[in-house]
Every structure is written in structure tokens, then in C-alpha cells.
Amino acid sequence: MRKVLVLAVMVVAIAGLQRNALASDWNMPVGVTEISRSVYSLHMLIFWICVVIGVVVFGAMFYSLFRYRRSKGAKAAHFHEHTTVEVFWTTIPLLILVAMAVPATATLKEMYDTSESDLDVLITGHQWRWQYEYLGEGVSFFSNLSTPSAQIEGEAPKDEHYLLEVDQPLVLPVDRKVRFLTTSADVIHSWWVPAFAVKKDAMPGFINEAWTRIEEPGIYRGQCAELCGRNHGFMPVVVHAMEQDDFDAWLAERKQQAASAANSVDREWKMDELMAQGEKVYSTICAACHQAEGQGLPPTFPALAGNQALMDDLEKHIGVVLNGVSETAMPAFSGTLNPVDIAAVITYERNAWGNETGDVIQPSDIQARLSSE
Amino acid sequence: MWQVIKSVLAAFFGVQKDSRRRSDFEHGKPIVFIATGVVMALIMVGLVVSVAMMAAG
Numbered sequence: 376m377r378k379v380l381v382l383a384v385m386v387v388a389i390a391g392l393q394r395n396a397l398a399s400d401w402n403m404p405v406g407v408t409e410i411s412r413s414v415y416s417l418h419m420l421i422f423w424i425c426v427v428i429g430v431v432v433f434g435a436m437f438y439s440l441f442r443y444r445r446s447k448g449a450k451a452a453h454f455h456e457h458t459t460v461e462v463f464w465t466t467i468p469l470l471i472l473v474a475m476a477v478p479a480t481a482t483l484k485e486m487y488d489t490s491e492s493d494l495d496v497l498i499t500g501h502q503w504r505w506q507y508e509y510l511g512e513g514v515s516f517f518s519n520l521s522t523p524s525a526q527i528e529g530e531a532p533k534d535e536h537y538l539l540e541v542d543q544p545l546v547l548p549v550d551r552k553v554r555f556l557t558t559s560a561d562v563i564h565s566w567w568v569p570a571f572a573v574k575k576d577a578m579p580g581f582i583n584e585a586w587t588r589i590e591e592p593g594i595y596r597g598q599c600a601e602l603c604g605r606n607h608g609f610m611p612v613v614v615h616a617m618e619q620d621d622f623d624a625w626l627a628e629r630k631q632q633a634a635s636a637a638n639s640v641d642r643e644w645k646m647d648e649l650m651a652q653g654e655k656v657y658s659t660i661c662a663a664c665h666q667a668e669g670q671g672l673p674p675t676f677p678a679l680a681g682n683q684a685l686m687d688d689l690e691k692h693i694g695v696v697l698n699g700v701s702e703t704a705m706p707a708f709s710g711t712l713n714p715v716d717i718a719a720v721i722t723y724e725r726n727a728w729g730n731e732t733g734d735v736i737q738p739s740d741i742q743a744r745l746s747s748e
Numbered sequence: 749m750w751q752v753i754k755s756v757l758a759a760f761f762g763v764q765k766d767s768r769r770r771s772d773f774e775h776g777k778p779i780v781f782i783a784t785g786v787v788m789a790l791i792m793v794g795l796v797v798s799v800a801m802m803a804a805g
């Protein structure tokens with residue numbers, strides 16, 4: 376009777392485990408690429424091998440503890456070595472390890488084969504956003520977190536994709552081999568999309584390679600997977616995978632936009648245009664440190680609102696934004712923002728939150744300054 | 749010499765008979781075991797590398 380009970384408990388426990396392991400909420404995703412599926416099946420294979428080993432080893436242990444307990448008069452055996460048994464328990468793990476290593480190595484080999492790609496994307500990690508550049512296409516943009524700060528501060532209910540949404544996702548074609556080249560402009564980040572089984576470190580001064588071939592159109596989400604500072608949890612990855620035709624149309628449109636952005640540097644910008652653009656740039660990039668209302672977080676992050684010394688020194692203001700301040704957290708933006716955004720954000724800072732200098736900085740001036748440096 | 753090689757192989761594997769261990773300690777010189785161990789470790793590295801090269805093909 377008791378044996379039957381024990382058996383029943385074990386069966387229920389194992390069935391429960393299996394249900395949990397297969398439910399996608401608990402387990403890693405199967406994903407939408409051949410590689411992600413083989414990673415998933417490797418994971419499950421190794422998981423079940425571990426389960427069997429665990430059940431056999433602990434089963435034998437608990438059975439012996441129970442069956443040969445001292446109150447039943449069991450006597451411990453005293454012996455020093457048993458070569459056969461030792462060989463036996465060394466050989467079995469060896470065989471199991473080899474059995475797991477063979478398929479795992481085959482999958483790794485495939486993952487590392489980045490040759491013959493149809494499309495190359497350079498992914499650069501920044502504190503704290505991703506930059507995507509379609510190599511050879513002249514299309515490059517930043518992908519910023521788009522979750523409103525009210526949700527982050529707990530002042531508004533969080534939506535479904537809280538902290539997993541961006542202003543501009545990476546757009547990729549399906550059924551094409553896409554090669555990712557990852558690197559970083561500052562500290563080590565890691566570009567991770569579980570549905571592709573791609574996770575690659577982005578390191579300053581190095582270029583790492585990875586690839587994927589997405590099989591289903593859709594939106595896939597991931598995160599930075601390497602602790603990279605204060606807003607590490609605020610630089611998600613969003614990939615929008617679409618059919619080749621749609622992708623081509625999208626890319627053509629982006630190229631068009633890039634061309635017209637270049638034109639717009641040369642024209643004369645009005646104050647309200649610059650203010651509108653500057654507010655956008657400020658809230659996505661500068662507010663993380665200088666705060667939403669320009670009040671800063673002294674003494675680390677200086678206030679910009681009511682900063683009279685700064686308002687009196689336009690040259691310094693432009694210089695700091697272009698070149699950063701070395702040895703501090705203030706980054707140089709000459710390489711990461713375009714002249715329009717730089718001119719706009721400086722104009723904004725000089726005319727918002729009670730700053731009333733009336734200065735209008737033209738993108739063409741910034742452009743001239745950048746090319747003379 | 750064969751005895752030494754067998755003992756080094758047993759050490760690689762991690763299991764050795766007590767009787768053989770005793771006789772090794774009574775008869776052999778340590779330097780012989782150490783030298784054989786180093787040479788065989790190099791041979792093993794070579795083997796692993798060539799298996800890896802074959803697999804990478």
C-alpha cells in the first residue's frame with residue numbers, strides 16, 4: 376500500500392514538472408529560427424537527462440537510507456576501494472557528457488557560421504540605446520525606449536510591452552540570412568533576442584558576429600543582457616520582421632528620409648521648429664541625467680534650467696554638447712546626434728524652463744563647426 | 749615503462765587500484781612519472797586539437 380502511494384506521488388510530481396517545463400511562460404521560448412529550435416531541443420534534451428540522473432541518484436540514495444536503516448539492524452560495510460564500481464561511475468558520466476557535447480557542438484558550429492549573409496547590420500550599443508546601421512545602404516538610426524516616464528514613475532498603469540518598446544524598431548526581412556556585427560561606443564552591452572536565440576556581447580573596440588534567419592514575420596522583443604550602467608534596463612531591443620517586398624519598400628523610404636535630412640541641414644530653421652525637435656531630443660537622450668525639467672540632480676548632474684553661467688556662455692554650451700566633458704558622465708554628442716538634433720537641443724535648453732536667451736542655433740552652423748574640427 | 753604508462757593513464761582517468769599505487773610508490777622514481785605525465789598530456793592536447801580540427805572540417 377505504502378509503495379503504491381510513494382509511486383503515485385512520484386508520478387504526479389513528474390507530470391507536474393513536465394507541464395511546467397513545456398508551458399512557455401516558464402521555459403525558454405522555442406523561437407522562430409532553425410537555430411532557436413535546435414537550442415530549445417538541446418535545452419530540453421539536457422534537461423531530461425538531468426532529471427533522469429537526479430531521479431536515479433536520489434532515488435537510490437533515499438531507497439538505501441530507508442531500506443538499510445539502523446533501526447532495522449543494518450550494518451555498514453567497511454571497504455576501501457572497489458575498482459570496478461569506480462570505473463563504472465566514472466565511465467557513465469563521461470559517456471553522458473560526450474553524448475551531450477556532440478549535438479551541442481554541431482549547433483554551436485552553425486551559430487558561428489556567419490558566412491554568405493544576404494544583409495549586414497552593424498549594431499552599436501550606447502548608454503542607453505541601440506544604434507542600427509544597414510551596411511552599404513546608408514541607413515542608420517537610433518532605437519530609443521518609448522515607454523512614457525509616467526509609467527516608469529508609477530503614475531500611470533503599465534502597458535503590455537512596458538520597457539520592451541522603442542520609437543524605431545530594427546526592421547529585417549524574413550527568410551534571409553542577416554548578419555549582425557555588434558560593437559559598442561562606451562561600455563560592454565549585449566544584444567539579445569530570445570526568439571532568435573541570438574545573444575552577442577557588444578564591446579568597445581571589438582566587432583562580434585552573429586546571424587539569424589527569421590522564418591515568421593512579426594515583432595520580436597529582447598533586452599540588453601550585459602549590465603551597462605544606470606539605464607541598463609531601459610534599452611530594449613525590438614525587431615520588426617517583414618516580407619522581403621515590405622522590407623525593400625521600408626528601406627527605400629528610409630533612404631529617402633536620410634537624403635532629405637541632409638538637405639534640411641542647409642536651410643534656415645525657425646525657433647519653433649527647433650524647439651519642437653529639441654524637446655524630443657532632450658526627453659529621449661538628455662533627460663536621463665539632466666531630468667525632465669532641466670533641474671538636474673546636483674551635484675552629479677548639473678541643472679540646466681536657471682543655469683545663468685551657462686546661459687551667458689553660448690560657446691561653452693555648444694562645446695560641451697559636441698565634445699562632452701572628459702572624466703565625467705557627460706558624453707560627446709558630435710558623433711551620435713546629427714547637426715539638426717544638436718542645434719535643436721541647444722536651442723531648446725537655452726529657451727525652455729524659464730531660460731530666455733532667445734538664441735536660435737542653426738544646424739548649418741553646427742555642421743560647419745563639425746567639419747572644421 | 750608499460751607499467752608507468754598504465755599508471756599515468758589511470759591517473760588521467762581518475763581511478764587506480766590500491767595495489768598498483770603501492771607498488772608504484774615502492775619501485776618507481778617520481779621524475780619518471782612526472783615526465784611521462786607531461787609527455788602524455790601534450791599528446792592528449794594534440795589529440796583533442798586534431799579531433800576539433802576534424803569536426804570543424
Ligand SMILES: [Cu+2]
Nearest residue numbers: 564599603607
Ligand atoms: Cu546595455
